[in-house]
Amino acid sequence: MAEGSLTTIIRKVVFKVEPYIPQVPKPKKKIPLPTRLLWCGVILLIYMVMGQTPLFGATAPEFDFLAFARVIFASQQGTLVELGIGPIVTAGLLMQLLRGSEILKFDFKKPEERGIFQTATKMVTYIVIVVESIVYGVAVYGPGVSDPSILYVMVGQLMAASIIIMFLDETIQKGWGLGSGISLFIMAGVAQQILWSLFSPLPAGDGGMIGIIPYIGESIINGDVSHILFRANQLPSIFGLCLTAGILLILVFTQGMKIEIPIVSTKYRGFSAVYPIKLMYVSNIPVILASALTANAIFIFQMLWANFNPRNNNFFMNFIAQFDPTSPNSPIGGLIYYVTPPRGLDVAVLDPMRAVGYVLFMIGIVIVFGRLWVELGGLSPKSAAQNLLDADVQIPGFRRSNKPVEALLNKYIPSVTIIGSAILGLLAGVSDVLGVFGSGIGILLMVDILINYYTQLVREQVEVVMPRLGALLGRK
Numbered sequence: 001m002a003e004g005s006l007t008t009i010i011r012k013v014v015f016k017v018e019p020y021i022p023q024v025p026k027p028k029k030k031i032p033l034p035t036r037l038l039w040c041g042v043i044l045l046i047y048m049v050m051g052q053t054p055l056f057g058a059t060a061p062e063f064d065f066l067a068f069a070r071v072i073f074a075s076q077q078g079t080l081v082e083l084g085i086g087p088i089v090t091a092g093l094l095m096q097l098l099r100g101s102e103i104l105k106f107d108f109k110k111p112e113e114r115g116i117f118q119t120a121t122k123m124v125t126y127i128v129i130v131v132e133s134i135v136y137g138v139a140v141y142g143p144g145v146s147d148p149s150i151l152y153v154m155v156g157q158l159m160a161a162s163i164i165i166m167f168l169d170e171t172i173q174k175g176w177g178l179g180s181g182i183s184l185f186i187m188a189g190v191a192q193q194i195l196w197s198l199f200s201p202l203p204a205g206d207g208g209m210i211g212i213i214p215y216i217g218e219s220i221i222n223g224d225v226s227h228i229l230f231r232a233n234q235l236p237s238i239f240g241l242c243l244t245a246g247i248l249l250i251l252v253f254t255q256g257m258k259i260e261i262p263i264v265s266t267k268y269r270g271f272s273a274v275y276p277i278k279l280m281y282v283s284n285i286p287v288i289l290a291s292a293l294t295a296n297a298i299f300i301f302q303m304l305w306a307n308f309n310p311r312n313n314n315f316f317m318n319f320i321a322q323f324d325p326t327s328p329n330s331p332i333g334g335l336i337y338y339v340t341p342p343r344g345l346d347v348a349v350l351d352p353m354r355a356v357g358y359v360l361f362m363i364g365i366v367i368v369f370g371r372l373w374v375e376l377g378g379l380s381p382k383s384a385a386q387n388l389l390d391a392d393v394q395i396p397g398f399r400r401s402n403k404p405v406e407a408l409l410n411k412y413i414p415s416v417t418i419i420g421s422a423i424l425g426l427l428a429g430v431s432d433v434l435g436v437f438g439s440g441i442g443i444l445l446m447v448d449i450l451i452n453y454y455t456q457l458v459r460e461q462v463e464v465v466m467p468r469l470g471a472l473l474g475r476k
Helices: 003-020 032-052 067-073 086-100 111-145 148-176 181-199 214-222 239-256 285-308 316-322 347-350 354-374 382-388 402-409 413-434 441-467 467-474
Strands: 259-265 271-278 323-324 326-334
Touching: 003 086, 032 181, 067 086, 067 148, 067 181, 067 285, 067 413, 086 111, 086 148, 086 181, 086 285, 111 148, 111 467, 181 214, 181 239, 181 441, 214 239, 239 326, 239 413, 239 441, 271 413, 285 323, 285 354, 285 413, 285 441, 347 354, 354 382, 354 413, 382 402, 413 441, 441 467
Parallel strands: none
Antiparallel strands: 259 271, 323 326
C-alpha cells in the first residue's frame, strides 16, 4: 500500500470515528502553575491508589512475566495497574516510528494535522489495550482460574484500568497539569523504590530491616556494623547507596554537557541565542526501546519455557533459555541468561563473564537504537536543520537554507548520538549489575524526567517572548 494512501485512509477513519471517541477537553485559558501542579498531585494520587488495589479474582501467578519491564511501564503486579502505561507507550512509539519513517505523513506545523495524528494514536492505544489485556489475562491468570466468568472479569478490569490511565495521562497533557502523566507515573514509581530502599522498616532475609537507614541504626545498636557496606540477596547497602548517589551525579553532569551553536532571529532584530546539541541528544528513548525489547523477549521465552521446557530437558530450548524451576524469574542458561542483569555485586562475582557480557550487550543495543531513533524520531541533521528554519532563526555565517545548516549539524549529531548512547548503555548496564536503588534504567529515566520538567518550566518563560523558539528549545 502506498504511503500517501495509508495516511489518507487514516484521515478518513479519524474523521468518521472522532465524534464518538471520548476526549478530555482543553482548558479554555491557561491554568496557573500552582493549579496545574495540584492537578498533577491529584492524578498521581489516583494512580497510586490504583497501584494498591488488587485485581478482583486474581491469584498470584507462578512468576512475574513483566518483572523486567515494571520500571518502564510503572506497573504493579496483581493490581489495577498490572499493565501500567505499557499500552500507551507501545501505541505512541509505534505511531512515532511510522511517522518518522514517513510511512505516515503528517505536517505537525498545522494544528489540524497534529490533531488527526493524536486522535489516530488514541485509536491505536484502544486497540493495544484490548489486545494486551486479553493476551496477558489469558496467558498469566488464565491457568489459575477455574471459572471462565472470573477470567472475563479480570480482562475487563485490565481494560478499564488501562483506559482510566490513558485519560489521566491525557488530562495532564491537555494542559490541566504539567508535562505528561507517563513521565509522572514513571518518576513516582522509581522514587518510591528509592525511598523503600532507604527507609523501609520491614524485616529482610538477613535478619535486619530492608531500608539501609534503619538497618544502619539497628546494626549500631547491636554493635555489629560488619555487614552494612555489602549485603547479600540484593538488599540495600552502603555500597548501593554510594553507587546510586554517584550515578545520579554522573547523569546530572553529562546531561549538562552540550555543543552550543549560535543562532540569530530573522524576525527580531538584535536577538541572539544558542542552539544546544546535548551529549545525551537522543535522551533515554534508546534505553527504553532496548529494555522493552529485552523484556518482551524474556516474556515470550518464559511462556515458551513454562509450556514446552519446564524441566530444562529440551536441547533447542535450552540453547535459547533455561530457567530455575524453583524460581522461574531467574534465567540459568541460554542466550536469555546473558541479556539479563546479574543484579547485585554478590551475584555478579559468581559469574563475571555474564556481568561483562550484559554490560557490553546494553552498550551495543542502546547505540543501535540510538542511531535508529535519530533517523525515525525526527532528530536527524536534516530534520534539525528544517526545525531551525521553521523557527525563523539562522546560524551566523551560513546561508539560510537547508544544505549548509544540515552539513554543519552533520558534524556533531552522529558523533553525540553514538557517544551519548554508549554512555547511557554503560551506566544502565553497570547500575543494574551492581544494584543501584530503583534499578539502573529507573535512575536514568527519573533524572531525565526531572530535567525535562525543569526544561519545560524554562520553555514556558521563553515562549512569552518568542513562542516558536521556545517550542524549538523545548524539544532539546
